[in-house]
Amino acid sequence: MSTEISPEMHAFLHELPKCEHHVHLEGTLGPELLFPLAKRNNIELPKDFPTTVEELQYKYDNFKDLQDFLDLYYVGMGVLITEEDFYELAWAYFTKAHADGLHHAETFFDPQGHLERGISMETVVNGFKKACDQAEKELGITTKLIMCLLRHLPAKDGLDTIQLAKPYYQKGWIHGLGLDSSEKPFPPELFEECYAHMAEHHPEVLLTAHAGEEGGPEFIHKSLDLLNVTRIDHGVNSIKDPLLIKKLAEQQTMLSLCPMSNLKLRVVEDIGDLPIREWIAAGVPFSINSDDPAYFGGYILDNYLAVQDKFGFDIPTWKLIAQNGVNGSFVAKARKDELLRLIDEVCAKHQ
Numbered sequence: 001m002s003t004e005i006s007p008e009m010h011a012f013l014h015e016l017p018k019c020e021h022h023v024h025l026e027g028t029l030g031p032e033l034l035f036p037l038a039k040r041n042n043i044e045l046p047k048d049f050p051t052t053v054e055e056l057q058y059k060y061d062n063f064k065d066l067q068d069f070l071d072l073y074y075v076g077m078g079v080l081i082t083e084e085d086f087y088e089l090a091w092a093y094f095t096k097a098h099a100d101g102l103h104h105a106e107t108f109f110d111p112q113g114h115l116e117r118g119i120s121m122e123t124v125v126n127g128f129k130k131a132c133d134q135a136e137k138e139l140g141i142t143t144k145l146i147m148c149l150l151r152h153l154p155a156k157d158g159l160d161t162i163q164l165a166k167p168y169y170q171k172g173w174i175h176g177l178g179l180d181s182s183e184k185p186f187p188p189e190l191f192e193e194c195y196a197h198m199a200e201h202h203p204e205v206l207l208t209a210h211a212g213e214e215g216g217p218e219f220i221h222k223s224l225d226l227l228n229v230t231r232i233d234h235g236v237n238s239i240k241d242p243l244l245i246k247k248l249a250e251q252q253t254m255l256s257l258c259p260m261s262n263l264k265l266r267v268v269e270d271i272g273d274l275p276i277r278e279w280i281a282a283g284v285p286f287s288i289n290s291d292d293p294a295y296f297g298g299y300i301l302d303n304y305l306a307v308q309d310k311f312g313f314d315i316p317t318w319k320l321i322a323q324n325g326v327n328g329s330f331v332a333k334a335r336k337d338e339l340l341r342l343i344d345e346v347c348a349k350h351q
């Protein structure tokens with residue numbers, strides 16, 4: 001069922017202060033930047049890669065599953081070469097998301113997808129950090145960078161990557177460790193050593209992992225119990241296990257839900273099938289995110305609107321969702337209080 005979103009509700013959702021916890025910076029690379037960067041950097045795209053925006057868009061609209069998307073995603077990021085490319089990419093994301101009412105962003109990046117092409121960690125992190133600093137200064141968006149390990153690569157490669165990123169963890173330029181890429185063939189336990197290393201040497205770092213996107217509830221259990229993550233990225237399949245739902249609610253573990261991604265990658269047939277009402281009823285906190293917005297057809301506000309279109313929530317429910325997003329953010333109490341005050345103001349104005 002779809003509900004008509006009134007202009008008032010649209011304006012409210014636009015204004016509602018938002019936090020994003022699940023966006024891959026490489027997933028913000030759309031055709032409008034991909035093709036010019038390929039040209040600028042003299043990158044010859046593979047023979048079977050689309051050559052026009054329309055052909056690329058057709059691919060984006062017809063992913064069969066997560067792997068089908070990832071195959072295109074890893075080729076796409078091959079046009080990113082210089083520090084300036086990484087900066088431009090992230091800055092374009094921050095400006096777009098700012099226009100959607102974004103106030104705080106915890107952004108993923110995949111260094112191994114660049115290191116294996118001969119791009120240095122320094123190039124990647126310097127470019128992203130420059131955009132983060134500018135977003136804080138010019139747009140008032142607080143930011144955190146979360147480095148993800150690619151689970152289709154060996155854990156040893158992950159440990160080497162952690163080693164390379166150490167100076168940036170020490171400087172406080174990278175704040176989290178995540179785990180992404182093909183889920184089902186590469187379960188969480190393969191990366192126990194990587195997460196244990198981070199917990200031992202950088203206890204201040206946020207630990208999170210993609211789990212329960214295509215994998216079952218056991219991937220979420222193992223991410224919590226073996227990797228000791230305090231957040232779960234996606235977590236859609238948590239609903240298949242009532243005990244897990246109870247545990248997520250008890251521990252107040254936030255799920256970073258990505259509705260349009262879940263639809264495009266066929267995790268669900270319809271956004272209305274997402275277990276959002278069940279999570280709210282059980283007290284499981286979640287935030288709403290864009291994942292790879294250039295590939296899935298929508299930035300953060302589009303994802304909020306897609307949920308509203310199917311669920312028709314009232315303002316108090318949206319207030320709760322926004323508050324949970326703030327409380328699950330990796331920021332100091334003073335910033336949380338500030339964001340919660342802003343949410344109160346916008347909700348009071350639209351009540």
Ligand SMILES: Nc1ncnc2[nH]cnc12
Pocket residue numbers: 024027066073180181182183210213261291292
């Ligand atoms: N939705 C997703 N799942 C797993 N890995 C990803 N990398 C980028 N987007 C991803």
Ligand SMILES: [Zn+2]
Pocket residue numbers: 022024180210233291
């Ligand atoms: Zn993701």
